[in-house]
Amino acid sequence: MSETTPETPAQPEHLPALAVLGLTSPESGDWARLRGLQYSSVSDKAPVRIGGQLIGALLVIGAGFPAVGIIAAVVWMTLLCAALWHANRRINQLRDTDSRRPSVDEVRSHRVSVCILGAVWSIAPLAVGWFGTPDQLLMIWAVFAAMIAGSALYLAALPYSTAAFAAITGAATALAALISGQFILAAAVIMLVALVVSGSIAVARTFLLAKIAEAGVHEQSEVVSLLLREFEENHADWLWEIDTNRRVRKASPRFSYALGKPPEEIDGLPFLQLIAGDAWESGQFALSLHDLAERLKRRENFSNLIVKVTIDGENRWWELSGTPILDDNGAYMGFRGVGSDVTEARESNEKIAYLARYDTLTGLPNRLMLNEALRDAIKFAEQWRTRCAFLMLDLDRFKAVNDSLGHLVGDRLLAEVSGRLKELMDENAMCGRLGGDEFAIVIRDASEKGTVERLARRIIGRLSQPYDIDNHTLYVGASVGSAIGPRDGATVEEVMRNADLALYRAKDEGGGEHFAYEPSFHAHAEERRKLEFSLRRAIEREELTLNFQPVVDATSEELVSFEALVRWNSVDHGFVSPVKFIPVAEDTRLIVPIGTWVMEQACREATNWPEHIRVAVNVSGEQLVDPDFTNTVVRALSGSGLAASRLEIEVTESVFLRDADVARAALEQVMAIGCTIALDDFGTGYSSLGYLRKLSFSTIKVDRSFVQGAAQNSAESLAIIRAVVAMASSLEMATTAEGVESAEEVALIRSLGCTKIQGYYFGRPMPIADVRALFRRAEAASQ
Template sequence: MKLNLATIRAHITGRIEIPAEHADYIRGMQMHTFRSLLPFGLIASSANAAILIVYFAFRSPSAGLWVWTGIMVCMALLGVRASLHASRDQQAPRPRPARSMRRSINESAMLGTAWAICPILLIPISQGFDLAIVLWISSGMVTGAAYMLSTLPRAAIPFVATLVLGMAIGVLRSGVGAPQLASLVVLAGFTVVMIRSMFWNYSNYVRSWLQQAKLAEQADQLARKTDVISLLLNEFEQAASDTLWEADARHRLIRPSEVLAERTNISVEDLDRQHLAAFFDATNMEGRDEMERLHDALRVNGEIHNICLPVRRTDRTEWWRMSAKPTFGDDGRFEGYRGVASDITDKYLAQKQVYHLAHFDALTSVPKRDMLLKAINTAVSETKGTTSRFAVLAVDIDRFKTINDVFGHTVGDAYLIEVADRLRDIIGPDDVVSRFGGDEFVILQRDVTGRNDAMELAAAIRTALAEPVEIDGTQAQSSVSIGVSIFPDHAALPVDLLKYADQALLASKAAGRDTVRVFESNMNDDASERIALETDLRNALAGNELSLNFQPIVHAKSGRFGSFEALIRWHHPTRGSVGPDIFVPILEQAGMITTVGDWIIREALREAATWDETTRISINLSPLQVRNRSLVATVAHALAQTGVDPKRVEFEITETALFDDTEESLSTLHGLHSLGVSISLDDFGTGFSSLSLLRIFPFDKIKIDKSFIDRMETSEECLAIVRAVIGLASSLGMRTTAEGIETASQAERLKKEGCSELQGFYFGRPQLPGDLVKEGLLRKAAATATRQDDVAASAPGRQPGAARMKRVV
């Protein structure tokens, strides 16, 4: 251990560190003690001085003695004055700063100096008993000061030090020899013992005070906590939605509160001894499982933890959350419950709404795909070991797009709502109807004996949905096509049942619509073709059969080809060119869309890296890609690998990408946005909740569907929709792109309406990048600009897109 002067001094004095927050108050206590003991010290000092003066006045009178007598008289007068001042100032101890101790230290030093004169004068002239009297009284003054002033060491040290110094000088004045040296050694040891004792008393004094202060603080905290707890318990039930309750060993309420009586509309007298379970509505089907949990806990006298139960009131049903701990006596016997009941009606209803939005279609309120899949899985589990069957019916509204086009999307939405209501009325109580998107519904029909039961339900559906739907004075009418698969006749897995029902639905549509088809093996012809295509598709990527074409997107005001949309193409060695409308759905159904989609992203960004830095690229995303959590990582990696500025990249998604798993899709979109890319809503206006999507998703651009552009010049309704979409996007700070432009008049009209960007065959068909460069539609990066300018100069007649844009601008 490292020793220094401070360490040695601390060991000798036994000093204790005083927390800063207590220092002022301890000084106040020291000063208060010092003032309280001052009269007694004055008496002792005066008495001892008088003894010596009287004794030596008769034994050895001298001028020095009379001088010292005068000094001691002055000190006594000063002491009397200080004592009177202290007696008049009888106050409780209060915090004092360090400077307040200077007067006491000075007074102590003065008195010690006065007493130091005594041994200096008397020791050299005293021998025998006279010397003993001087040493006894001087030593007694040192001991008394060390004891009486131990609570104020800073005042005691000056007194002790000066008096001991005076004694040492007196000894040295009597001569220099072995007796004097021995006397000085004894005096030094005596001084150290006195100082150590003084600081030991002081340390104990401080520790005692700090302990008392700590105990007082703890007592104060305990009192405050007790007050707070009492206040909370008193105000808890009044200020909160929670209610405290107790039950006895027979699960009957005891000591019910007034608040509990008020909230249950039952008097305290009637509540007393009422069984706990009697409060809750056992007939409420939503609370059936939770009621069972309550009974299970009561049967074993176990803990009741966050059980949500319905409470029936006169005009409504409330929901209470119950929690309680069982109580036991010293002998381990169950004595009852102590718990809390919280009114969570608002929270319960809000959670119910959130759950409904996540799992039920916002338009029709029927379950979404995930709910139906769970129901099918449950049905499969329940039929294990039995001969039970169930059917899956895929229902598609024939020519629903025509209803939207003729009557508008408001009528189309209302028509879908009515279809869902009629389906709910037709199916059995244990059956489930779900909306899979657009105009397709899927029904789980339980407990069928065979295909006849499924055909009977299909016939009832056709009859019910054939009736016209009247909406605001408008009658909309259509037929339905239905495909049926049966468990376990056709498949044992839910995904296969859905697939076969969908194949049967396709066969129904191929048969002329308004028909019902049950899945049969001969329907596998088309399925076989799709399987063959799927097989070829699995080899297409490795065989370099897939490629990307790029269609220009023109900035309406400047006429600049500022962006290009990447479009996938498949050229099969034997089939030739296969349209994306054929193979993209197969990619999605076969689960290959993520792999191919990732390739599209990487390839498109690789190509964009070679373009002029002011040229943007637009990439389409499949609904399945948007719901894939790895999409954000894929895009981030591709951006880092190619070095393309994220601001140049835009991803297009359709409303169907957000139809299911809304929360997951929203999370993915936010993740993409955080990378710095833009997000565009494609085919705007063709879905069922486009406006709501603009509110909850971070879109940067809206693409107006080609169906509106085609009839914009002949239909006032379509023109109004286009105009409204452009205005809506402008007010929301979004850009707009009109797609499917094929004539100059369309381009000119859209430019006048304020559309941001234009796209269509009029400006250029999707082509390979090299062809776009040759036609002057695409500019490569500066490193290759010279070579491309030479190519453009050698083919002056190949700039149709640019020429057409000049005429528009």
């Protein structure tokens, strides 16, 4: 807004009488600005005000001054003209206060001038009351009453002038009436003065409120105009506006361009018709258009609403924000808002979203998409008072297949399972893969009795039928746990947790069963609670140890680094698998102190190794979002004396799902220190392309499932590894193949171009003593 544009005065909560008179200025509200509005409205009435004063003076002289003489009349008239000139001069000084705040001295001078003028007028009734007759005093008061009434009308915005004039002249007249014994006249004078003063204050209140509203409308108009100019001048988003019938008005050039029509053809046409395209005739509107229409119908604000529109037969995506337009009385006048074409970004996001929401192995929705579907189902159930359901299922005996026949067969089995699950789904149910051999199903409407049980039995029966894979006939079963929303939980986390508890119960019963969640299942979670309790004391009890698995150069097979792996041998529970306690640590944020301990111990141990050997430490998402993570790395390096270049931080793609910006910032700070970053389990769960573009990873670790698949001549696995190697090479990143277990696999991985290899063929995870012995043997051999 320009500097000359007056600001809208802050409207106070109420307008006290003394404040309206200008005698006080409460802290709440911009009273200096309100004073300016009062005074600016008076100066343009000067001719009427001065003319009325002079006519009244002549009437007073004619009525009362024959009793006091011509000389006294002339002197009084001279004093009155001087006082009137002085008061008018003070008013003229305040002529421009509609665009500025009057000073304290200006306001004080005006008050003094009004009092002087009233004092000069009061001479007349006092003189007539002393020297004249009662009839003459009555005539003078009649003139005064007319002038007071005129002042209340013409000086309504400035009640102080009317109040001061009425009070001073009224007091003088009442005193003169008392002196002459006219007690009724004195009472009438006092009553009239009181009524005029209170009425003037009430009228002034109304005037001030009207001025405030007027100034607010003016500023609003200025803001809208400035916004419009800014949008047009900077070629930013465009403004749109519709009337009460949802017809376009005041179409801006950029809005017209977005619609592909000139402004004159757009004004007056229905907004929804312009953007609906052929759907306007068929009535088959996109859901986003229905949403927009409902919001316009309900006259509610909306922001960043993505709407699918059709412009010249082409589907586009617009991002719209809007707010209702109301007049001074709160009446609805239409809608005004901003919009932009986000088609390119939308299409790009859809591609990324697809890659991020679907499992690469099975093509099923992954955990992220299942979470979203369950969240929508719970919301739908709450809105329409229905029920939704979440089923978690785990394959029985899958681990035996994986261990005996290898990961390639296991992956093909998972693909077969996903295909059978798809066959059982309909429009009301969606299945997805949570990870490993865990799948889940979201039933949007499970209100009909027996819906969940019937589907669970069909799943168990279908998945228990034999599978023919690579000339092997395989038998696996399925265990299913279910929870009903919102009965068994009002949030996604609660429903999933309770379905998981039911699945645990099904597994405990031997598998091949379906259990619906019951509140008593929480007792089954007691074991997990005890595990958590013991885990909280694992560090202080010194129950945690580190194992290290070697990583070798793919060409020379020389040792290049070790990956640090935490192990837990509990006093209470015995040896606890990382698969069991790491998820507990993640859920309870114990992973932060455990991760800190692992970081410090790994760095300290690495200082005992040859200087060219590096150490890799796995870091979880919980650690990355911890504000002290970077300091943890710095303390581990400084405390051990290990060079930052010898420490590699390994993360999985899942760390970016919780808070991608925080995680990326933490990794960038670690890289600034000198550490390197490796991306583990690449391609197994979520799309990594966005992360590879934003972060300079030093290494991409190819998941062992692809390695095992390539060893079995899987065209898909071979293509994936070649693509990863080519992409990593172009980005100047190394590649590490995980899970290499044979010489044939080593040769294959080497031919595919991976730069490093990790797996049982070159060594299992080993304790610190074995690592040191390995180096001692190498040193002895070199001598």
